[in-house]
Amino acid sequence: MNQQIISAVVSEVLAKIKQENLGGSVAAPAVVSRPSKRMGVFDTAEAAAQAARKGQEQLRKKGIATRVEIINLVKSICTEKAEEWGKLEFAETKIGRLDHKIAKLTGIKDIPGIEWLNPYSLSGDNGIMMEEYAPFGVIAAITPVTHSVPTISGNIVSMVAAGNGVVFNAHPGGAGCAADAIAFFNQAIYNKTGIENLVTIIEKPSLDSFNDLCKSSYVDLMCVTGGPAVVNAAMQSGKRAICAGPGNPPVVVDETADLDHAARSIILGGGFDNNLLCIGEKQVFVVDSVHSQFMDAFKRAGAHFLPRENMKKLAGEVFTYKEDGGGCSHPVLNRDYVGADATKLAQVAGTSAPAGTEVLFGDCPGDCPFVEEEQMMPVIPVVRAKNVDEAIELAYQSEHGYRHSAIMHSKNLDNLTKMGQKMDCTLFVKNGASIAGLGMGGHGYANFSIATTTGEGIVTTQTFTRKRRCVMVDSLNIIR
Known part of the structure; x- marks a missing residue:
C-alpha cells in the first residue's frame, strides 16, 4: 500500500461521511448523552476487575470457537462504527485528524487473532511433547488519549483471542468515547455469546484507579501504552507488565x-x-x-x-x-x-x-x-x-x-x-x-500497543499468553 492507495482509502472515507477538509477546521460534533448504567462500565477499579474475571471464566468454558466469534464481531463493529466513533473521539480529545481516526478504526479488521496460537510439537524415541499458549486470566490495560478507541479495540482483539478478560483504565482525556465503545462491545458480545462483562472499563479513570488495578488480586497482567511515568509505575507494581513506552523516531x-x-x-x-x-x-x-x-x-x-x-x-x-x-x-x-x-x-x-x-x-x-x-x-x-x-x-x-x-x-x-x-x-x-x-x-500487521520498554514489540495474540508444555512419555509414539 503506497501513498496513493492510502490517500484513496482516506478519500473514500471522506466521501462516505460527506464532509470536506476533515483534517482541517471541521467543527467538533456534540458529544452524545450517555446512560448511567451500561454493560461493562463500572465506578471502581475493583468492581471492573472482578466483573472481567467472571467474564473470562465464562469465556474459558466456551472455548476457542467463541473467541473467534468475539474477535470477528469486534472487527466488524469497528468497521461499521468507524465514522461515528471517530467523530466522538475527535470531539472529546480535540487532537489529530478526523479522517485518520476513522482510518485507524477501519484498520482494526487486519489485526491478527488466534492464528498466532498454533501449538508447537515434537515426537521422538521418548514420547511426544506439545507446547501451547494459555491465557493469563484478566489483563489491566492502560490506554492513551492519542488513540483511545483504536487502542482499546486492538487490545480486545489480541487479548480476547488469547483467552483473556480485560479491564481498561483509559486516559481521562478520552475516557468518554472509550466507555461508549466498551458498553457497545459488551452488549454485542452478550447478545452473541451470552458472556457478560468480558471487557470492562472504569468510567472515571484516575491515578487512584490505576493504582487500584496494580494492587487488585483479580488482575494477572498489566499492559501499558503511555508515557514514562505510567510505564515506570506499572513495572513497579509487582505484576508482570507489558509496556509500550515513549519514542522519538x-x-x-x-x-x-x-x-x-x-x-x-x-x-x-x-x-x-x-x-x-x-x-x-x-x-x-x-x-x-x-x-x-x-x-x-x-x-x-x-x-x-x-x-x-x-x-x-x-x-x-x-x-x-x-x-x-x-x-x-x-x-x-x-x-x-x-x-x-x-x-x-x-x-x-x-x-x-x-x-x-x-x-x-x-x-x-x-x-x-x-x-x-x-x-x-x-x-x-x-x-x-x-x-x-x-x-x-x-x-x-x-x-x-x-x-x-x-x-x-x-x-x-x-x-x-x-x-x-x-x-x-x-x-x-x-x-x-x-x-x-x-x-x-x-x-506486516498492526496494533497500537508497541512494547518497546519490555521488548515484546508490536503486540500480538501470543504476547498475552503463557507458554504451557504437555508431555506424554513413551505412549502414542507409533513411529519406530
Missing part, C-alpha cells in the same frame, strides 16, 4: 536516497493524525551534500517551510523549560498543542500556511527542542549533518535510547545496516513512511 537521509520519495514518505508518516503516532517521524538528519536538494523536495511534496525565526518563535510557544534537579533544564511540551493542525501551528509561529498543509518543517540546530522532545505535532525539524556517520550518531542521540522506531532513506546497503545496528530499535523502516512499520505501505 529519527529519520536519516543520506546522499544516495531518492529525495522526492523520502520527502513524500516523511509527510505521509509524520503527518498521519497530526503526528500522534509514537512511530511517526519526529526529526530528520540530512547529509550536507544533499541538504538543499532535500529541502526543495520537501517543499515540492507539500510540506510548508518555516524560516528559522518562525521555528524559534513556535518552539518558544509550545515548550517551556523545567529544572531537572541537577542544575540543568530541559524542554517540556505544552500539551495544548499536541495533535494540532499544521495551519494552527503556523499561526502560532507568527505566519500562515495554506489550507490542507499536512506538515511544517524548518532548518534547525541539533539542540532544538523539536529535535530533543517527542513533540507529537506535524512539525519536522531538519538538521544538517556532515556525513552519514554523523547523521546516524545524531539520530541515535536524539532517540534517547528508547529503542522504539527509526527510519532511513538510502540506497546504500552498508549505510542501512550501520543505521539499523546503531539504533537497535523495535521498528526500523527503510525507504518508506513510518506507518509502513504497521503494515500501511509495508508488509
Whole structure:
C-alpha cells in the first residue's frame, strides 16, 4: 500500500461521511448523552476487575470457537462504527485528524487473532511433547488519549483471542468515547455469546484507579501504552507488565536516497493524525551534500517551510523549560498543542500556511527542542549533518535510547545496516513512511500497543499468553 492507495482509502472515507477538509477546521460534533448504567462500565477499579474475571471464566468454558466469534464481531463493529466513533473521539480529545481516526478504526479488521496460537510439537524415541499458549486470566490495560478507541479495540482483539478478560483504565482525556465503545462491545458480545462483562472499563479513570488495578488480586497482567511515568509505575507494581513506552523516531537521509520519495514518505508518516503516532517521524538528519536538494523536495511534496525565526518563535510557544534537579533544564511540551493542525501551528509561529498543509518543517540546530522532545505535532525539524556517520550518531542521540522506531532513506546497503545496528530499535523502516512499520505501505500487521520498554514489540495474540508444555512419555509414539 503506497501513498496513493492510502490517500484513496482516506478519500473514500471522506466521501462516505460527506464532509470536506476533515483534517482541517471541521467543527467538533456534540458529544452524545450517555446512560448511567451500561454493560461493562463500572465506578471502581475493583468492581471492573472482578466483573472481567467472571467474564473470562465464562469465556474459558466456551472455548476457542467463541473467541473467534468475539474477535470477528469486534472487527466488524469497528468497521461499521468507524465514522461515528471517530467523530466522538475527535470531539472529546480535540487532537489529530478526523479522517485518520476513522482510518485507524477501519484498520482494526487486519489485526491478527488466534492464528498466532498454533501449538508447537515434537515426537521422538521418548514420547511426544506439545507446547501451547494459555491465557493469563484478566489483563489491566492502560490506554492513551492519542488513540483511545483504536487502542482499546486492538487490545480486545489480541487479548480476547488469547483467552483473556480485560479491564481498561483509559486516559481521562478520552475516557468518554472509550466507555461508549466498551458498553457497545459488551452488549454485542452478550447478545452473541451470552458472556457478560468480558471487557470492562472504569468510567472515571484516575491515578487512584490505576493504582487500584496494580494492587487488585483479580488482575494477572498489566499492559501499558503511555508515557514514562505510567510505564515506570506499572513495572513497579509487582505484576508482570507489558509496556509500550515513549519514542522519538529519527529519520536519516543520506546522499544516495531518492529525495522526492523520502520527502513524500516523511509527510505521509509524520503527518498521519497530526503526528500522534509514537512511530511517526519526529526529526530528520540530512547529509550536507544533499541538504538543499532535500529541502526543495520537501517543499515540492507539500510540506510548508518555516524560516528559522518562525521555528524559534513556535518552539518558544509550545515548550517551556523545567529544572531537572541537577542544575540543568530541559524542554517540556505544552500539551495544548499536541495533535494540532499544521495551519494552527503556523499561526502560532507568527505566519500562515495554506489550507490542507499536512506538515511544517524548518532548518534547525541539533539542540532544538523539536529535535530533543517527542513533540507529537506535524512539525519536522531538519538538521544538517556532515556525513552519514554523523547523521546516524545524531539520530541515535536524539532517540534517547528508547529503542522504539527509526527510519532511513538510502540506497546504500552498508549505510542501512550501520543505521539499523546503531539504533537497535523495535521498528526500523527503510525507504518508506513510518506507518509502513504497521503494515500501511509495508508488509506486516498492526496494533497500537508497541512494547518497546519490555521488548515484546508490536503486540500480538501470543504476547498475552503463557507458554504451557504437555508431555506424554513413551505412549502414542507409533513411529519406530
